Amino acid sequence: MPRILVIGAGGQIGSELTYKLRELYGPENVVASDIGYHNTHIVNSGIFEIVDAQDYDSIKTCIDKHEIDTIYLMAAMLSATGEKYPMKAWDLNINSIFHVLNLAKDGFIKQIFWPSSIAVFGPTTPALNTPQHTIAEPTTVYGITKQVGERWCEYYHDKYGVDVRSLRYPGIISWKTMPGGGTTDYAVEIYHKAVLNKHYECFLSENTQLPMMFMEDAINATVKIMQAESNTVKIRSSYNLAALSFTPKDISEAIQKHIPEFKITYKPDFRQNIANSWPKSIDDSSARTDWNWSHNYDLDKMTEEMITQLRNKYKDSTTTN
Numbered sequence: 001m002p003r004i005l006v007i008g009a010g011g012q013i014g015s016e017l018t019y020k021l022r023e024l025y026g027p028e029n030v031v032a033s034d035i036g037y038h039n040t041h042i043v044n045s046g047i048f049e050i051v052d053a054q055d056y057d058s059i060k061t062c063i064d065k066h067e068i069d070t071i072y073l074m075a076a077m078l079s080a081t082g083e084k085y086p087m088k089a090w091d092l093n094i095n096s097i098f099h100v101l102n103l104a105k106d107g108f109i110k111q112i113f114w115p116s117s118i119a120v121f122g123p124t125t126p127a128l129n130t131p132q133h134t135i136a137e138p139t140t141v142y143g144i145t146k147q148v149g150e151r152w153c154e155y156y157h158d159k160y161g162v163d164v165r166s167l168r169y170p171g172i173i174s175w176k177t178m179p180g181g182g183t184t185d186y187a188v189e190i191y192h193k194a195v196l197n198k199h200y201e202c203f204l205s206e207n208t209q210l211p212m213m214f215m216e217d218a219i220n221a222t223v224k225i226m227q228a229e230s231n232t233v234k235i236r237s238s239y240n241l242a243a244l245s246f247t248p249k250d251i252s253e254a255i256q257k258h259i260p261e262f263k264i265t266y267k268p269d270f271r272q273n274i275a276n277s278w279p280k281s282i283d284d285s286s287a288r289t290d291w292n293w294s295h296n297y298d299l300d301k302m303t304e305e306m307i308t309q310l311r312n313k314y315k316d317s318t319t320t321n
């Protein structure tokens with residue numbers, strides 16, 4: 001059994017990854033950690049520690065205490081917030097990956113998962129079916145940090161044999177924990193507003209196409225790459241990963257099949273420029289070939305699941321409040 005530490009377990013992907021890892025490896029083998037107690041469900045549902053991803057000693061103390069051998073580093077500042085706080089984004093995103101890579105290099109842990117993003121690509125990248133290996137000139141701070149992180153992951157693997165594995169996540173859509181500070185967040189907010197208010201004002205324009213994925217697929221991909229035989233994980237910077245590709249107009253039409261009165265209006269803000277710099281769709285054939293990745297959810301199946309789950313969630317919260 002691996003002994004796992006999830007850093008940033010209170011976040012959108014970190015929380016669901018923690019639940020899945022506890023299901024797979026037993027709650028006693030998965031330590032959730034974050035910088036604060038904001039996600040009460042994560043704090044109260046298993047072993048939880050306060051860990052500051054920017055502080056080497058804070059991570060080291062936790063891995064010693066719990067005899068950790070595997071780290072999932074999910075703490076990061078995302079694209080929209082990163083544009084507001086460039087130095088904070090740089091410090092968090094880069095210091096944290098260095099600490100974890102150094103812990104592995106020095107033999108304190110055996111395996112690392114670190115998420116990259118479609119944000120490593122930029123306006124000069126071919127936008128349709130973006131290949132695994134292509135021009136990558138990111139124009140956001142977040143994208144720059146992810147690209148730099150990818151280079152260091154590959155370097156630590158090649159020079160020091162560090163077993164680090166990584167995926168370039170597209171926008172991830174889920175109903176349990178809200179995302180924070182990303183450009184693809186609209187595709188989560190829209191479902192909440194559709195169920196609650198039947199109206200959503202979108203901060204991207206109607207034909208902005210972006211790569212996206214349902215959470216269950218993202219978690220499956222993460223578990224699958226971590227469980228793969230080491231020699232099948234041929235790319236040690238980060239793998240392209242794809243499932244869906246849609247515009248705000250497409251998602252609103254999918255929602256209208258369930259909520260016909262739903263209306264969307266558009267008021268693009270600074271996040272439009274970020275979205276314009278990213279690919280519209282991704283070629284993830286390397287991941288599919290190397291370690292047999294495949295996705296399950298299309299836009300309609302995801303929409304049905306999101307609306308069903310959110311209707312239950314809001315019904316439960318109105319009855320209990």
Ligand code: AKB
Nearest residue numbers: 078079117182183184
């Ligand atoms: C963001 O929008 O910043 C993230 C991402 C695509 O990495 N969701």
